[in-house]
Amino acid sequence: QEQLQQSGPGLVKPSQNLSLTCAISGDSVSRNGVAWNWIRQSPSRGLEWLGRTHYTTKWHYDYAPFVKHRITVNPDTSKNQFSLDLSSVTPEDTAVYYCVRVILGVYWYFDLWGRGTLVTVSS
């Protein structure tokens, strides 16, 4: 059964780092042609793609321009998981964060989602 299991704190203080992990079952973080993404959702900003990693002969990383200077997505092949690190958070980073799989191809789409983690940025 393919599944993405998210973990991480639900409350982060302003200016600190937000860190989430996504454990993969039924697939491999290093499978060629598959990208592992982070998307967030808030009432004010809707659904926003944040970043991704994928392995195609080597590891690739792509980030949304509006968070590029403070985001890292890292694979962990030993644990078959990937992570999100978002630094210097503000209350505007309060959102539900999802880890999501994409099968790369002519038509690509977000086909497998984690359950989501509500992260609140507050002191």
Added chain:
Amino acid sequence: DIQMTQSPSSLSASVGDTVTITCRASQTITSYLNWYLQKPGKAPNLLIYGASILHSGVPSRFSGSGSGTVFTLTISNLQPEDFATYYCQQSYSTPLGTFGQGTKVEIK
């Protein structure tokens, strides 16, 4: 960046009705358009990709059409489990796949 605009933002319908949701792109995205359904407290689920290709397991009462900048999602014979929020998402611009703002389908 490609902007996606959905209309209406919400609609009311009854079981058995046919509803249509429109999604417009700020520039041509050919047929690189996906549709998702989201229920409260849950992650979105893929319905249609490539503008008109039904994802595996999705009922045939869902259909998609369009190309270029204007796309539609049609739900025929609306069922109780279809009351949810629907999102379009463009996959023309890789990897930044922007979403529409959503259309909430409510029970009349």
